[in-house]
Amino acid sequence: MLGNIGWSEREDLSQARFLDPCIGEGAFIVPAVEALIASLKRTGTPLTSDTLGGRLLGVEVHRPAFLKAREAVGATLLRMGIDDALSMRLQDDWLRNDDFLLRDFQDATFTHVVANPPYLRWSKLPQGLSATYRSRLPLAWTSGDLSVAFIAKMIDLTANGGRLALLSSDRWMHAAYAERFREQWLRKVRIDRVEKVNAREVFQAPVSTYPLIAFLTRADTGNERRPTGFHSRDEATSAIVEEWMSRLPSIMQAGCEIRVGPALGHDKAFVGGALDVEEELLIPFLRSREIVGDGIAWEGGQVISVHSPGGGLIDLQRYPRTAKHLARFRPHLEGRACVKRDKDTERWYRTIDRVDRSLWARDKILVPEIYCDLKIALDEDGRVPSHSLYAIFSERWPLSVLRDLLASGVLGAVMDCIAPRIRGGCKRCYKRFLSRLPLPQWDALSRENRQGLAESSAAGDRVGFTERVADIYGVEVDVLWPHATHDWRGLRDRPGVKANDGI
Ligand SMILES: C[S@@+](CC[C@H](N)C(=O)[O-])C[C@H]1O[C@@H](n2cnc3c(N)ncnc32)[C@H](O)[C@@H]1O
Known part of the structure; x- marks a missing residue:
């Protein structure tokens, strides 16, 4: 599914952003991390918190599953040569133990969105939770089963031209209860391909739905309100x-x-x-x-x-003419926020980037x-x-x-x-x-x-x-x-x- 929407090591992912709103134990997020790191290595992009931060977002409400996924992501980063400090920073940045439907992602948009959303009838939700959802979510999302709300919110968070891959029950495509959702949300996407799949083959545990895999592209059409930003x-x-x-x-x-x-x-x-x-x-x-x-x-x-090809700062003692030139600007360079903030006075002559x-x-x-x-x-x-x-x-x-x-x-x-x-x-x-x-x-x-x-x-x-x-x-x-x-x-x-x- 990841490969089909272009989240693969063969693609340049250095500017792309991936979302899995319900990572479970990490069936998608782990290969997504692998593809991201491999892609950046292939294109020669340095692996830093700047280049990797914000590239992925994985959300999971259930704490034990979240911890398992986090552990699996940590193990993947280690295996791919990311050091502990960066790995911890990325895990904190990428993974959220939170409720995807209630969390406000402000204006975040993603180029690649993949999910196996929860299939749960609204009638089976704890009453307090369904009341909270109903008070906070659009009406079209809150009937039938929970996956409808997930798919709608995923569509809204996808950048125009961005791709989505869903492994879900087929109910959102056919059920009467999802009609309002189809009317209002499906016109924001193009359905590229739908494949019926065999539940026994794609799930680890038995399920009682008719599953499908759907590939969609976010494509706002001209006959509705213009996408924001025009x-x-x-x-x-x-x-x-x-x-x-x-x-x-x-x-x-x-x-x-x-x-x-x-x-x-x-x-x-x-x-x-x-x-x-x-x-x-x-x-x-x-x-x-x-x-x-x-x-x-x-x-x-x-x-x-002032940086050597390996990335480190040059030693000014080896460059006396440069040392003399930069010394004239030292008071100003030392006073810069980037030097003060990092309490990095030794490296006063560095450029910001x-x-x-x-x-x-x-x-x-x-x-x-x-x-x-x-x-x-x-x-x-x-x-x-x-x-x-x-x-x-x-x-x-x-x-x-x-x-x-x-x-x-x-x-x-x-x-x-x-x-x-x-x-x-x-x-x-x-x-x-x-x-x-x-x-x-x-x-x-x-x-x-x-x-x-x-x-x-x-x-x-x-x-x-x-x-x-x-x-x-x-x-x-x-x-x-x-x-x-x-x-x-x-x-x-x-x-x-x-x-x-x-x-
Ligand atoms: C069908 S599973 C996805 C499994 C996942 N692909 C994996 O690798 O294990 C759906 C997941 O959605 C999570 N979930 C349910 N409601 C959620 C919510 N409101 N926010 C975030 N995650 C939620 C469930 O805890 C469950 O792990």
């Missing part, structure tokens, strides 16, 4: 973007990774044009203002990487976090972006093609609908907005489309490229056109570019 006043574009979101995978599911540039915690100390420090510690550095048009106008800035040389050496697409005039550039020179730039990496999409696709209007249209507008009509496109961007899997495109995109991108044929993107996204070219970057549009009339009335 800001556009342009209803037509909003409807189109919603349709893309319901049909296409997200950019993360299509194998991209999004990261923000590292926070340094006093740029003046770490960045400069002609720094008198040891050459080997310097890496080219890019600020938002150096993304010009859709290209890069590097001003020659460099950042000092490690400037990871091998990560930033990879080719990436750069998008400024705040833009008034959208710009999207491709960096193939291993530069480190500032904290105000987002980097999009992908092993699956050819990056120059993906850059062009984003510049041709797809990113602009989506951000126009979901990213908030700030002063001066500018947009703030946080990672959580970028990561919702609908993008087909490269491998799922026809050969003709892959070849056509690659050829027109390489030839600079922006009109031909945009026409193909419009075709893939199922819209007219002039839906994309107003949202394309300035640069993308500016070139349309240049000699050599095909004339096209539609654009």
Whole structure:
């Protein structure tokens, strides 16, 4: 079930979030932990509380089962080489001994949701508990059996485009008591596949239901209230973007990774044009203002990487020029909250985030976090972006093609609908907005489309490229056109570019 919804070591799970609302003794959560760690190891992501925290949530109300699941997760982490301290932190972060139906998860959303929800008739619930549930849960959830409430809440907690896998009784699909639930909640999902299964094969203990396994995709349809987070006043574009979101995978599911540039915690100390420090510690550095048009106008800035490739802080005694340079900023660097909070005065010269040389050496697409005039550039020179730039990496999409696709209007249209507008009509496109961007899997495109995109991108044929993107996204070219970057549009009339009335 996990593999079927893409929670597997073969996928890049570094930004994904998994939920099992009733983990029991851990039949799903244990393999989910295994897949997560294996995936991060495979993609070379460091295993830290930052990268692993918040990736999983497992809830269980029954204390003995919860403790067994927690023990099993601990044993799995140990077996996979996670040290005790991190393992304890992750167990605390991931696992909750709580009532899933009563707990408020605020605005948490998950990309992958799996459960074998409890099948229990409402009439069998202790009276006090069913009264509490009935006073706190929507009416449509509280008749028939408890699994209906679980499935409804799971759907609500799934991100648009996110996938669900359920092992449950078939009652929520057919029973009269679940009609209101079906009417109101099933239209938020697409049912991808339902398989009847043999109870004796899938359960460890005998059960008296007709079980099925269902795979669903969260896909809000246009005929209901718009999912929260749409800001556009342009209803037509909003409807189109919603349709893309319901049909296409997200950019993360299509194998991209999004990261923000590292926070340094006093740029003046770490960045400069002609720094008198040891050459080997310097890496080219890019600020938002150096993304010009859709290209890069590097001003020659460099950042000092004060961490060694292994991740530890460098020993300043071995780098006397760097030591002398940083000493000038010492009072300021020591006064930073990150140093004071961790009572870490020895490491006063560290940057807030490690400037990871091998990560930033990879080719990436750069998008400024705040833009008034959208710009999207491709960096193939291993530069480190500032904290105000987002980097999009992908092993699956050819990056120059993906850059062009984003510049041709797809990113602009989506951000126009979901990213908030700030002063001066500018947009703030946080990672959580970028990561919702609908993008087909490269491998799922026809050969003709892959070849056509690659050829027109390489030839600079922006009109031909945009026409193909419009075709893939199922819209007219002039839906994309107003949202394309300035640069993308500016070139349309240049000699050599095909004339096209539609654009
Ligand atoms: C069918 S079992 C799931 C078994 C699980 N897949 C496993 O690995 O063992 C359903 C689980 O839901 C738990 N449960 C029931 N009501 C719950 C609630 N309100 N919140 C969280 N868990 C609940 C039960 O204690 C039980 O462990």
